[in-house]
Amino acid sequence: MASIFARGFAIVTTLVLTPLIIHTLGVTHYGFWFLATLISTVIAFPDFGISNGVINKIADLNRTTGSILKGITSILEVSYLLRVLAIFWFLLGSLMIFLYVRTLNHATQQDELLQTLLLSLGIFCLGIPPTLWSRVQLALERGHESVIWEGVGKAAALFLSLIVLFIHPEIRWLTVATLLPPVVAAYCNGIFFTRRDMKNAYLSHKRKSLKETVVANLDILRTGGYFTVIQVAYILGFALDPFLIGRFGGVDQVSYVSVIRRPFDAFPLVITLFSTSLWPVFGRLQANSQFVQSRRLIISLCMWSAALIVILGGIVIVFQKPIYDLLGQSRFSVQSADLFWILLRTFAVTITIVQNNYMSAVNLVKRQALTQLTSGLISIVVVIPALYFGNIHVYLLVSSLIYFFFTLIPSLLISFGDINSKIKSSLESVVWYSDK
Template sequence: MIKGVIGRIRLWLLPQDPESMSDETRGAERNRRAVLTGSVATVARVVQVGSSLITVPLTLNYLGNERFGLWMTISSVLAMATFADFGIGNGVLNTVAKAFGKDDKEGIRKAVSSGFAVLNMIATLLLVLFFAIYRFVNWADFFRVTSPQARAEAGPALAVFATCFALNISMDVVQRVQLGLQEGYRFSLWQLCGSVVGFIGVLAGIWFHVSLPILVVAIAGAPIFATTLNVIHFFGFVRPDLRPMRKLVASNVISEIAKLGGLFFVLQVVVAVSYSADNFIIARTLGAVNVPEYSIPQRMFAVITMMSGMLVAPLWPAYSEAVSRGHMDWVRRTLGRSLLLVLALTSTASLIMLLAAYRLIHWWVGSRIHPSFLLLLGLTVWTVMGCCGDAVAIFLNGASIIKFQLLCASIFGAVCLTAKILSIRHYGIVGIPWAVILTYGLAVVLPYSFFVPRFFQSWLRHARKPDPIAVAPKI
């Protein structure tokens, strides 16, 4: 009996090969892989956040304010990780997922090798560019540090981080391939190991009183170490048939990946500017002293957005594979269910956050800020709306419908920034989330509401076409 239970658990944890399955069971397998990937990713993120909560006060006490601030400033470059590969990673993901949906092993192999070649070229160019200017910049003055120890460590710490950053871009192909094959749980497991190793490394560094560059190796190098092991394990033992090879690098595949990746890159930049300019607008309009009044509540609600994103993100490659196979009933059904689930979970979580907001803020930062109820209510509504929009965007990403998203995002970004500036001048900080809600509803929700049903209707009309991708509605 125990052996049977272990066997069933093993079967669930090690999903079946879709090529050996019937069309009727592929949908269930996609759902299982998405749940598995999302669950492992959630655990990995919880461990990562928990490690940060423990190590931040310890490193602050060990390094002191100035050296800790230097570390945080250098680490903030991680926010650029989504842009540093110029969207190539997402291009590889979609290309692999499409080939996977068509059972095109040769196409997957070419996408892996071509993507690996391009990402290596980008990483090399960035690293060469950095070290070309490294010795001409006084990094201590650049970061405006004054203590002798901080000034001595500024340049070496940044050099170590830049090297780790470039290596991460180079080896990112394994994550994208695993996501494209709907095996993202593998990367999350290695990421979990990297977080544990990094946590132990930071504690050991503090114990042995190491310098800041060595601490950077511990915190930024541990994920690289875990990813390296992932590359060796996946391409060496799990899927040696997909191992990157020079002879499989194809110019037409590189062109396809670069074209799709370029669209993703522009979309990411537009979305980031639209969502990340709030603190800058507040600082420029009302003064930096007012930024915490908005940023602290916003960070609280951002936890809900992050968890919702982790829930729906594994559906991206599943949508892409299903679209390639023409399984539009599964796509439509899954999109509807994911929207309802996101709506229910984020509405409940946001309402709880709204009711507990004042107590949470007081527990977190004391009585230094007092956000208005209208501001908190606006963040509540926007959190739910934005999470539902992200669920639809995951489907559009999987279907490679990027130009339409880019058009909507560009209009939204331009109108939203204007609306934020005007609203903050007339209504103060409270006007920001309501400006976002209004402009997002007009520039994104309404177009999506018309476009998505039309997309499925077009597929139904051309259901007998041999290549369903070719008849997707033009955007």
């Protein structure tokens, strides 16, 4: 229910705000706002995967000892590292945003876009430190606590965004109204969690120097290194695309792709409401050698996801005119072929989410990272020429095919190959013991 609350507001927010922003501020300013909301996807793992490394460590500790007492010092030290990383990303991100905006020679209102993106970056960096507490809660299979706060933040964001649009429609105020409330909610979640579960340790903790903190948590940092590779892969294969479209096709083209993707963006959120708890579930099944159950779970999730995507996607394609006349305020001419390629990529992304949860839980992060990095490199090599020599329609075709064949298919092979080998080994062990 907590996931439905949070993810539901995410879906409602995008579907409600998209037509309102286009109607109130216009297509170009909608493109500005959309790019601003993508800052968090460009920096997909701002902590270099450190907090993801915490999940497995805390989950193992809680499973073996029934407590996280021995891991509290590491958690607090990682919290300090995340604050340092937030400053690092703000400085580096500010430079990259400045350079990017200055390359948009054909874009008007460059200063307004620059200020909007910098606001988004600052708010995002503020939100880096409290992500740790949601990771710890996830490791304890209490992810619903952070998800509830996430829902509260998104509900507040929708409410404040509507106020801005109706009372004082301005792109920078809208950016703050959309992005800041979830960050405030994340801090509230962290405060309540630490006061309830870690109060004494938090008060008595003595901060080490940055060097000492890094040395003391090398095991977590090593695990996080592979998540950093995944971050790079995600940037190359997905997160950079809207910015490349803006560079080669203009901000209005960014708006077009955003609008036609809106209904499809909701599909993975609807289908993978379970994703906040899936990682530790796979970890527990792995620890108990319940490999057959893991395979059944993955197969059932993939089958139901595929069926839902085909049904929902078919509805969008059949009723595309009324849907996109509403979302895009009749400003765009939508092609059915574009919708098909977006549907294919949405299918691939959704199934890959399931595989990624499994691979992360059973320590296949290295193979996961290499697969996604390979796909990302292929994507960037193909997408740039597609945009430069072709058009937005060619981009949608090639980007979907690349993700399907170079991310989804290898992920399925890795996951099922690992599960099947473990099932085979366990069966051979049973036969050996029975012979004895």
